[in-house]
Amino acid sequence: MRWARIETADGPRYGIVEGDSIATVEGSPFDGHAPTGERVALDAARFLPPVVPPTFYAAGLNYPEHAVAAANKRGEVPSLPETADIGYRAVNALTGHRQPIVIPADATERVQYEAELVAVIGRTARNIREDEVRGHLLGYTIGNDVSERHWQAHDRTLWRAKNTDSFAPMGPWIDTEFDPAGTETIVRLNGEETIRFATDSMIFSVETFIARMSRYLTLAPGDVVWMGTEGAGPNMKHGDLCEIEIAGLGTLSNPVIREGM
Numbered sequence: 001m002r003w004a005r006i007e008t009a010d011g012p013r014y015g016i017v018e019g020d021s022i023a024t025v026e027g028s029p030f031d032g033h034a035p036t037g038e039r040v041a042l043d044a045a046r047f048l049p050p051v052v053p054p055t056f057y058a059a060g061l062n063y064p065e066h067a068v069a070a071a072n073k074r075g076e077v078p079s080l081p082e083t084a085d086i087g088y089r090a091v092n093a094l095t096g097h098r099q100p101i102v103i104p105a106d107a108t109e110r111v112q113y114e115a116e117l118v119a120v121i122g123r124t125a126r127n128i129r130e131d132e133v134r135g136h137l138l139g140y141t142i143g144n145d146v147s148e149r150h151w152q153a154h155d156r157t158l159w160r161a162k163n164t165d166s167f168a169p170m171g172p173w174i175d176t177e178f179d180p181a182g183t184e185t186i187v188r189l190n191g192e193e194t195i196r197f198a199t200d201s202m203i204f205s206v207e208t209f210i211a212r213m214s215r216y217l218t219l220a221p222g223d224v225v226w227m228g229t230e231g232a233g234p235n236m237k238h239g240d241l242c243e244i245e246i247a248g249l250g251t252l253s254n255p256v257i258r259e260g261m
Contacts, residue, residue, distance in 0.1 A: 062228030
């Protein structure tokens with residue numbers, strides 16, 4: 001099942017993707033739902049982030065090539081993370097499929113995508129084992145952890161570099177049956193493929209992260225865990241279209257605009 005969240009005349013609604021349309025519901029996948037009888041064509045839908053999470057977690061450096069590239073840019077000897085340490089992002093940065101990534105006018109040209117698998121918590125999780133994690137997930141979606149690299153290097157925190165409004169596109173939906181094993185993540189900028197990597201080639205798996213997190217944190221329904229990215233992307237500029245496809249899961253597509261252009 002694929003759960004989308006869209007804007008309707010009655011406000012935001014969840015819906016179930018069925019063929020080329022979305023059947024909207026009252027309620028949500030987290031606390032019960034009933035059909036409204038309304039259908040919205042996929043092509044006409046205004047997609048919202050498929051969930052507004054109580055807490056927005058991010059794994060950070062969790063793919064080997066990306067960890068090495070980040071160390072090289074800092075002039076450090078590359079070393080892979082030794083533990084599954086989690087970080088946080090800001091909910092205000094979220095935006096939906098087909099909605100614009102808005103680059104502030106004073107940002108540098110070093111604004112880049114980061115293609116990420118996103119795990120969505122479906123049931124409260126506390127002190128669970130790795131083999132119990134899948135039973136606590138609603139499913140998976142796709143994220144683009146947009147990053148302004150100059151701010152990332154020079155600000156004391158990531159408050160602008162990764163948390164500016166619209167810097168966290170997520171969607172288009174949550175797939176409850178998706179399994180990342182054996183799949184590929186592909187990024188296209190203006191239709192040209194720029195990177196392709198094995199989605200499951202993480203340093204630490206979804207199960208490792210979530211089980212470890214649950215030893216210390218109570219994970220709530222709707223929480224999201226962004227699982228990191230591989231490699232390094234080119235700069236995005238005004239007028240670009242960034243598309244992130246995870247095979248079997250879907251494609252997250254967002255135009256790029258710069259304020260003042």
